[in-house]
Amino acid sequence: MTTRIETVVLDMAGTTVLDKGLVTGAFTRAWQREQGAERFDEAMRHVIDTMGMSKIEVFRGLVSEDEAQALNVAFEAAVAELVAEGVVEPIPGAEDVIRGFQAEGRRVALTTGFSRETADLVLRALGWEHLPDLTITPAEAGRGRPAPDMPLMALIRTGASSVAALAVIGDTESDVLSGRNAGAGVVAAVMTGGHASREALEAAGPTRVLASVVELPALLAELGV
Template sequence: MINLGITLAVMDMAGTTVADDGLVERAFAEAVGAVGVSTSDDRFPAMLDHVRATMGQSKIVVFRALLPETEAQQANSAFEAAYGRLVEAGHCEPIPGAEQAIKDLRAAGVKVALTTGFARPTQDAIIAALGWSDLADIALTPADAGRGRPFPDMVLTAVLRLGIDDVRHVAVVGDTPSDVVSGLRAGASIAAGVLTGASTRSEFEAVRATHVLESVRDLPALLS
């Protein structure tokens, strides 16, 4: 039933399976505010541009590119706390059709891994808020794998932990070029971008995405 013998789908969360609606940027503003960079600071626009350009990557790595180590750690903790509060306040919804897509894939025998650039407490908060504790086969963060996107570590960790025989039997889907690059570096046959988050079709084409989908809800049809 599944083209290319796909046995594992690795899916990003914010922007791909979970609606972002500006939450990352809101949490970022609060995070850098905690280390003395207000939204009116001359440094803020360039920092925000960097955050937008690195969507999907490990958040601590993003902060380390902007701040000295001590401040980066402080900002990262503030970011996770701010994002967690937004989730707890109800600002967390699935991308329409995402949950059904995951269920359809698993019913067809495809294992599903949810991945993120967030730390474990934030990922757990999102999964709990959506009632997704049993939806996927595994949920991974950069800390679980060694490095975050665009490195292939989370994809390969999912392959190992779920007993996938061949990286060519993997499909990776996400809303940023980093998601696509991580999939290609891992050897996945499908490294698809979705247009429900941070990036455009041309940005996905620039990193040689195998497919560009309107939404993750279109993935089961692609694999059928």
């Protein structure tokens, strides 16, 4: 017997929000302001390799705690600058997918590696403040990806009946691993992030790799969930 998906957990940047260099562009500005040119290429590779994870945890993997905190503040300021410059747009069709799930009685949660302040800034830029049923950041859940905390918090807060009733979708390996670690009934990867290859996403073990989130309703219909 299949379990109907009751809660859909969608990543933001790269999955529902078009990432036109928002993360890498903000990191470039932040690193140059805080660290200069030294180790930039190494640091950028680390940021790309850990895409989808909590940003403060990513920065802690590069520099000392004090430097990581300063880098995080600079990163959030750079995100605000880029949002003001108009780099934030929705993935085509993403809003319709979210509204379609809600019309079917499913709850939709957006998760992110951003801080609450940065997440809200992006949501306001899109006019999405009231679109999802809830949004969750790593600090609110306890741990960021690939830990299962954010999907499980979404399950609890939406009142889903079981982990089998949970679908988790993202554009990075850490998104997929977070969904698998949570025991989600469906874990899908999407190719719209641009930082992970299909091979890398498939190696993380998703239910399916999709071209974009717009293919998700058809996948759930195909699976009968």
